[in-house]
Amino acid sequence: MSLFRMSGTFVENLPKIYGFYTGGFIVFILLMALLEQAGVKEDTIGLLFVGFTIFIYALIGWLSRTMQLDAYYVAGRQVPTVFNGMATAADWMSGASFVAMAGGIYMGGHPYLAFVVGWTGGYVLVAVLMAPYLRKFGCYTVPDFIGTRYGGNFARLCAVLVLVVASFTYVTAQINATGTIASRALLIPFGVGIWIGLAGILLCSMLGGMRAVTWTQVAQYIVLIIAYLIPVIWMSNKQGFGVIPQLVYGDAVARIAELEQLHQVGVLKPAAGAAPGGLQALVTPHNGPPDTFVGSVRFVTLVACMMIGTASLPHILMRYFTTPSVRSARASVAWSLLFIFLLYFTAPALATFTKLQMLDPNLATSVIGKSLTEVNAHVWVQKWSAVGGLKVVDSNGDGIVQVSEFFMREDIVVLATPEIAGLPYVISGLVAAGGMAAAMSTADGLLLAIANALSHDLYYKIIDPKADVKRRLIVARVLLVFIGAAGAAVASMRLTGILGAVAWAFDFAMSGLFFPLVLGIWWKRANAAGAIAGMLVGLGVGTWYLYMVYAGGMAPWWGIDHLRFGIIGALASLISMVAVTLMTPAPDKETQAMVDEIRIPKGQTVLGSTH
């Protein structure tokens, strides 16, 4: 850092450091634009974007290496409020938010907004019910809280189990997303892309633990938000809707409604068996709210699952363990949501403008209603068809591409948007780097949550309480590598789509952890037996329901399908936890006093800074 002659501590210089970083990144984008003008090949630009950003993250990871316990587990508890907000936003916005969400809205229309509402509203629960109190508690991991609040290794073990199930489901989806992007940008097979992505992820987190992950996540947030906003603002300008697309895209929605009439969206159905699995034609109108009772129930239950799931996901909760005080943990939740809001507020606008680009016959970029030869002449149609993301089939043989004859995978919508809209290739490279940043930052947080729970709670607290600091940190790193490799191995099987696997992770987390955490803070009477019952019954019933609905052929109850099984799991968790608690003796005076203590900001944390 002596290069820029900084005085004061590292934390005081953070705004300056990230200011330089952002400026440097913008210079890099301009440089790439110049190279493109100078005739450098598109593939080289894509490669430079993804390669350069991964190199920067790895460098930050290496500079943040540490051998101290509280630096490794909670970044030394000195991450300033606003920076923790940015890091949480990157931790939170995964491949699903960046790559798949706008695509979901594009294909599914209104029902997909449930994801947007749920994933933001969840932070209200985090701020009010969880984050400040867990910060006051002073734990390293979420099972650390369960284990100390309820007492006993078995409760701790159950919490580790739920954490691993939920986070592992989530991390496979993220590694899958890094593989998808890396294979497209670096021009390598998907199977190899996954392992390259994993190597990048591990470089960021292995040497510095939470400290390294925090500072790379801030860097990744800056890349991903720039990459998401630029194409949307550009398209909005080009189509004449002004520079703040989020506010004016109502007009664009109205235009889409006209075009949907013209192209008969929702009337034309694709011919059966025309496209391979995963590829969809546009059949749902853009702005139709559910008009049936079951439709409304489905919207509300999905919002509830995503909200409660947010408040129970350990990799999010543990970000608030890193702030200097209880007050800053609380304020940090608000900042996190503001940074997340910047992207989520834009996603529906992106879906709308992309759809307009493809439907509006007045725009040169449109494909629907054009002749088959014209459509196949687009470079992006050829490129994405080649990697299996897109397919055009002239089912009725009239030589014109109807809306029911154009198939796309929903998770390519964001990545392909710059090409669809005819923007310079440098923007495509930028979006690929942004998607990579989103998927890597979340994967880092998740892998660390799993490895920390196993090394701190399972290894140190249960298996070998006499282990010294060095041994604990080495175990943590070895576990990180093994879990990452296991995640990559599962991801390479491509079991589900990105959005589906992410929704399951939320459902697992809420089934097993939500009520044991909330009642642990807000109900002094809650005891170990109740918490164990809540975790095991919740996880068990949730998993059973998922299996029955997804694979067992059972009809879903009241429209609660496999994406929403957390509703059933969490309900079972609540009932069993309250019932078992009331049947067994209340916790001792000491535990009750501890619960009183975590509810007020004043005073020492319950657990010491190294434990």
Place this chain on the structure above:
Amino acid sequence: MAAQGSLIVFVVQLFIFSWQQDKIDRECGMAEED
């Protein structure tokens, strides 16, 4: 647009909550020392 509006409400609500809760903590003498 209802979905977009609810996002704005969530953000504003959290900043107000954080500020008000801090005020209550101070008034009751339960806030952390600076």
